[in-house]
Amino acid sequence: MENPTTPSRERLNRFLARTGIGSRRTCDRLIQSGEVYVNDRPADHPGMRIDPERDRVTYGGRVVRPPDVCTYILMNKPRGFVVTVDDPQGRRTVMDLIDGVEARVYPVGRLDMDTGGLLILTDDGDLAHRLMHPRFGVEKTYLAEVRGRPTDGALDQLAKGVHLEDGPAAPARVRRRNPSAIEVTIHEGRNRQVRRMCEVVGHPVQTLERVAFGPLVGSGLDRGKWRHLESNEVKALKQAVDLGGGV
Template sequence: MGSSGRSAGRDDGDRLQKVLARTGLGSRRACEELIAAGRVTVNGEVAELGRRVDVDHDRIEVDGVPVSVRPGLVYYLLNKPRGVVSTADDPQGRQTVVSLVPAEPRVHPVGRLDADTEGLLILTNDGELTYRLTHPRFGVEKEYLAQVAGTPSRRAVRRLRDGVELDDGPTAPARVALVAPNLLRITIHEGRNRQVRRMCEAIGHPVQRLVRSRIGPITDRKLRPGTWRELTPAEVRALERAASASVGEGGSSWAGRARPRR
């Protein structure tokens, strides 16, 4: 029996409006109105007022967008400095991104920035959102500012936009703008290893400095290198929407999948 069958007749668990309010979607009254309007589903079924849910097993969506409801989830936005590695532990003893945020609860970086790359990185203990933000199917954009050697020509910029051939295959089309003689703004939705650096090398303009300036809808020009802050509930919700926007008509790619363990 699926999770829908397990929970449909439950008389334990938390009331749905309480769970939704805890995520920052609004007051309990506002969440009751969402439920009454038929905008909330539990395991694919339109929820009714009074529904109780199991936050560890039930899949809750609002307007078709999954909502992370397990208690204790945290979301940090870090401005990673150069020289810090995007892992929890490093055999070479280098400083890690995990060491720059609170030790408890334990979190992991969402994707990676190589040691020489600076900029925005999300750390969380939310395995589901991590999957959706990093899996190529969902196509969440990442924007970079790349200071390069020399001034790329219009033809070189066009090559980046159209896709360039790398040793692991051609890149997908990207949004690229030359914002200064040796500064490119590059927006991609793939997540290959050192992709932006390799793209720029492919057009003959190696990267001298690389900074990630945006992850999906999330940006913060005031966050200093080496510092972090918690994402607001509205920002988490915006990430959830961004990580669901490119799912095709077949429905969410979570259908039929086991929850990832983190």
Template sequence: MCIIIDIKGELQLQIRLQKYLSQAGIASRRASENLILQGRIKVNGVTVKELGTKVEPESDIIEVDGKICNIKREFIYILLNKPKGVLTSVKDPFGRPTVIDLLKGVKEKVFPVGRLDKDTEGLLLLTNDGELTYKITHPKFKVIKTYIAHVQGVIDEKDIKALQSGIMLEDGLTSPASVRIIKKLGSSTIIELKIHEGRKRQIRRMCAAIGHPVIDLKRTKLGKLSLNGLKVGQWRYLNQGEINYIKKLKGERKD
């Protein structure tokens, strides 16, 4: 953000366009950057494709796909226990059920924070606050995601050390995971894994890479947030303490 002085001598604030879009509840910062690059954003009637563009929220007119958007002053934060078979998306062109379909009574437009694949259940946040989404999803904040995985075969110490050291996947080496065995079931094992990355289907790919494909997968925690007895398919609003916790997250500096 920077400050400029207009010709009348009044102070005005400028912020990056992608930050404005996230604050307006259009999408997360990363998704907003894609909207800009796709040429779907106009500022004062001119299509903008440069990520460094700055806008004045109080005076500039910002359009997304031809519709004017404004920064929302009231945000909502929803914690959902996502069922298996439901897509983590706002809508699906094939008519399959999405997480938005589960939010009966919620009139505000919200979007998912990160993703859970269709066959994974558990904790998912949804909000119209792009800044909160940024803090949860950006790697520099290292928010720990806790999963309970039921995997094929018996996990041994060699497997645990491999997960703790990092697994080489097609998109690179994973960061070390925290792993503990919950229960051995003869031909399968239930384990708890904690990671801070958010790659696509990461837990499933990690387990498959060490020869233990996932049978069932559930996310139980996101940082300090937990399901806390919330049944599958149910949702609730975050309380103020939970919201404050996320807003106070501090990322690692890269000097």
């Protein structure tokens, strides 16, 4: 009998999605229609667990396997957690929120301790490096609740690029969400950049959340929860940094 708690086991529908056959929902349909076999027997249900290293999975008469073993995770980071693998001060880190992951993943880029929202974790060093390298200009979008009501002039300043103590900020895309909330899209990754930009124009940030990272928009996750990225999401990230989109 399968032991669903065995760390090496994985849900069949997620395994198939990682091979690039289709989305998780598409893989569910293929399994339910009897087109997927595990060890030469029709798969029981989408949630059945397999050992990717030992079990033989076939679709359309061909063995299918993910083309690599990298792990890609999307988290809805809550405030109050440090974005690091290990904190010498003993504070809670985002790694405390992840369980059941055997791979040695690490966060891509930074989010301040008091900032929430989308965070990618992976063990794909090439992708992580490119996502944060200025040459690729991967955009990150933040929703900022600020003090006061920014004028159109203040938003224009942010859009054109303000001067920070470590040099001028590149122009940003800015959109008003309500009188005291703005959406800011930047492609740099400087420390506390959005907070410092808003401070310069006289509207300090009260709460800040990252709502998009490159092609990933929203997470569909509750605070503090995470999920593995679907194969199409990994492809989109790789295409954004000229890695060809293969998974």
